[in-house]
Amino acid sequence: MDTQRFRTTWQMAILFLISSLLAGCGINNIPTYDEQVKSAWSQVENQYQRRADLIPNLVETVKGFARQEQETLTAVVEARAKATSINISAADLNDPAKMRQFEQAQSQLTGALSRLMAVSERYPDLKSNQNFLALQSQLEGTENRIAVARRDFIAAVERYNTEIRTFPGRIWHSLMYSDMPIRENFSATTENAEQAPQVNFE
Template sequence: MKSGRVFLIIGIVLVSLFAIGGCSYNKMVSMEESIDAQWAQVQNQYQRRYDLIPNLVNTVKGYASHESEVFEQVTEARSKAGGVINIDSSVLDDPEAFDKYQKIQSELGTSLQRLMAVTESYPELKANQNFLALQDELEGTENRIATQRMRFNEAVQSYNKYIRGFPRNMFAGMFGFEKKSYFAAGTEAQNAPKVEF
């Protein structure tokens, strides 16, 4: 009789653990899929920016042909990013690869800022309708990138918080769910810009 109760209690505990583990596993899969979907949206916006750059550079070149150093920087940054624009979400599980990817995208953004700064010296360029349209497209894309990165970070935060909570952390480890990396501000954003008059 006592052994029957013991087996019953062990059975209830095992069924409970199986149910909790199954629910936790399904939730972790769902959250990981949300991260992958959000990653695809970030990639989509980076691709859009990448596609706009040649048109922007060619328009500015027509007015500022002697700014070759800036054009070279933008072209070089774009070519670096070209090999890593659309990479699969496996980069999210490799912090080094994720940091490298983030650095390349940051360099591309910085070179675009330099290109836009050059345009300030050319009033006729700033009045050109093609340039204005491209500038609006680029500004809109940069805003979309920021929004998608924020949404990505929110999805990562929810996922990381979920898999680190007890008892889910045991199931996460058992099933191979690991903490994901966040997008972070570049090192240049850590310093206040110098303003000179």
Template sequence: MRILWMFMLTLLLSGCGYNTFQTNDEQIKASWAEVLNQYQRRADLIPNLVNTVKGYAGHEKEVLLGVTEARAKVGGIQATPELINDPQAFARFQTAQGELTSALSRLLVVTENYPQLKADQNFRDLQAQLEGTENRVTVARNRYIKA
């Protein structure tokens, strides 16, 4: 009889653990989906930012081309929830995102040389949106890491 109770207790406790495992798995997937969403938001802001900068600093072609190429590289990677299960694809994704971040940083440094551009309201709005999105990416990544 005692063995039966031990077996039933073990069975019940293992069921509780399974539910916790499923809940944690769903939290991880939701956190990763949020990371992807914020990266996509950032990628969507880039064409407007490049076009605005191009109007004032068109001769900075190397920097503008770098941003455009980095965005294309990010867009060429299929960002799905399953991406985290493929270490090689995930590494390519992270590398592409890092290159895009670097290209955007170079672009924003170049814009410091153009006071008229910095005074443009559209550029300031785009820059604020980009900064906000970068913060959202950081928060989403931290939530993913904690999940």
């Protein structure tokens, strides 16, 4: 009985030692960094959704003062519909075509919003409307949050990609995580894409 107990204790000690050694040599880095990429992407989506949620009220407010700007208003509504129709799942993060499609739709919405905000310059009553000013401020804050979320996502993807391309992560990737490919990252689809658009026209 004592021999059995001793053997079990010895096996547990060896298992603990092996687990400690493996944990210390980065075996868990790849799945950890992969989860950080997914978490960072969720923040990107959250901020784009926040922007999309502001747009209906913004359009209605502008419409109340500038109904003749129907073309601009329609462009914003259509761009929003297109942007919100493209959903990127965790699996889609490895698909360059899907990522480009998402980026282009968001970029088109950014452009349409910029044109809508420029319209306000022609309407002093609109520019001084409290509801419009509040929405404008929220939109500006959201654009800044989008820029931060994108930056964090880019950093998470770089950390993950670097891990599976360098030693010892490259070894663990080939042995245990070969089903986890290089992640696609954001690319600049518009000029100065890394900067948050300016929406304050005062």
